Amino acid sequence: MTRHARNCTAGAVYTYHEKKKDAESSGFGTSSRRLGKDSVKSFDCCSLTLQPCRNPVITKDGYLFDKEAILTYVITKKKDYTRKMKEYERQVKEDQEEQAEKTNNETKKQLDKFISIEKNIVSSKISNASEDIPSTSGAISNVSLGKRKELPSFWVPSQTPSAKKARIEKPDSKVYCPMSGRPLKVRDLIDVxxxxxxxxxxxxxxxxxxxxxxxxxxxxxxxxxxxxxxxxxxxxxxxxxxxxxxxxxxxxxxxxxxxxxxxxxxxxxxxxTGFSTTNDNLQAKEARPALQC
Structure with a gap:
């Protein structure tokens, strides 16, 4: 077989080099590149603003922050907690009201049933037994046993089932460090x-x-x-x-x-610093859609 040119497309195999080249040019596939020295912050820069600190403070874990930036972060998190707590309390109140209404409806239903039984002491035999007794045939219809009204219909807007509202979990009152993920308190910050x-x-x-x-x-x-x-x-x-x-x-x-x-x-x-002996993660990866061949 004769030797082909560099960009020859007559090959029957889609090589790894071609796939990698097409992925870079088309924007598909996960790309990774090595971080250089200019891509990481300096030791005296804030971990939030990535700028040199004017009033530097440090946490117990050794992460440096600008005092204004970290206080703004803590205040924002506390406001967010207050907002989420109000929504959670509103949800709990609605659940209590719904449960109370459900209990009242059940009590009223039992009371109405008791009154109807007392009025009709002598009950008559059921005339149409086919509605209560299932058929002995192999297939049981969904319409039998009086289930016609219980089953929703996706074609009738009034009977279409509606999605339930998403539940809200009780928020955590603690403020966590954005770098270490551990609980953060303002009084634990140390001036540097x-x-x-x-x-x-x-x-x-x-x-x-x-x-x-x-x-x-x-x-x-x-x-x-x-x-x-x-x-x-x-x-x-x-x-x-x-x-x-x-x-x-x-x-x-x-x-x-x-x-x-x-x-x-x-x-x-x-x-x-850009050297592997100092940093753990020097590779930056960007997840993109995979190239389908």
């Missing part, structure tokens, strides 16, 4: 104090600077590639190397001489 890099020759604004902050103890430049931690007592940000080599020796704060516990050292969650 970054130490600015003092470089008189750098006249750029704080946001435009590449090296903005440094370790409060060792003055090492902080970045996504440098693991950091927040000291809960003062809110100072230090490197994990400083924690391991200096702080954990005697568990005393180097700046304030306060006694520290293990819970006072909160590792700061990093945004990402």
């Amino acid at each position: 104090k970054f130490t600015l890099v003092k470089d008189p020759s750098d006249k750029k604004s704080l946001i435009a600077k590449e090296n903005r902050y440094m370790c409060a103890v060792t003055h090492d430049i902080l970045s996504n590639a440098v693991p950091c931690a927040v000291l809960k007592t003062t809110g100072d940000v230090v490197t994990m190397e400083c924690v391991e080599k200096i702080i954990k020796k005697d568990m005393i704060h180097p700046l304030s001489n306060e006694k520290l516990a293990e819970t006072d050292i909160i590792p700061l969650q990093r945004g990402g």
Whole structure:
């Protein structure tokens, strides 16, 4: 067989390369691409706004937020809970009214039946037994046994069954962290104090600077590639190397001489560097319709 050209369509097999090429050009099939350094937030950016924090606060799990953004998030969630709770209470009230009405109707039905029996003490024999006794034939009609009025008809609008209203579950009053999914309380937020890099020759604004902050103890430049931690007592940000080599020796704060516990050292969650050794998820996937061949 002679050698074909690159874009030859005479092949009898739809190859993987052709399928992948057609999927990319047509917009079908799940596409994945590797995230670069510019696709992830910096370590000093808010997890909600993805912008540098003006008033940074941190949770117990180490997620950094801007104070205004996280408070707005908590207030929004509480308002949403109040709205859902009102709808749930309205539903409970309607259920109680419906149950009470059903009970009253059942009581009235039994009372009417009792009165009718008392009026007709001597009952007559049933003249037409065919309506109550099912036929002995193999097939039982849906119209027999007086079920004609019970079965709805999809052709008559008045007898068409209607869908029931969706049930509302009781809302949860807790506010959960948008990053960790754990319960979040405003009083548990810890103020963070970054130490600015003092470089008189750098006249750029704080946001435009590449090296903005440094370790409060060792003055090492902080970045996504440098693991950091927040000291809960003062809110100072230090490197994990400083924690391991200096702080954990005697568990005393180097700046304030306060006694520290293990819970006072909160590792700061990093945004990402673009390297697989730092990040867990570097692949971004977009689910699209499959290409049918």
